[in-house]
Amino acid sequence: MNLQRFLVDFTITAVVTFMVATVVTYLYNLVAHGSGWVDWGTAIELAIVFGIVLPLMLNRQPGT
Secondary structure, three states, rough: OOOOHHHHHHHHHHHHHHHHHHHHHHHHHHHHOOOOOHHHHHHHHHHHHHHHHHHHHEEEEEEE
């Protein structure tokens, strides 16, 4: 796996994860607490972690 492909995969995964996490935390807080606010810290942390882990896992070939 080359660095350029990893950075592209990281960026795509991180952006999608960030958007999903912001929507989910907003809706959860709106329904459960009655106030619509986003947990930005959780969204950023999930985006970074999933942005690193998922491309590494998906690009591994079995037996190599």
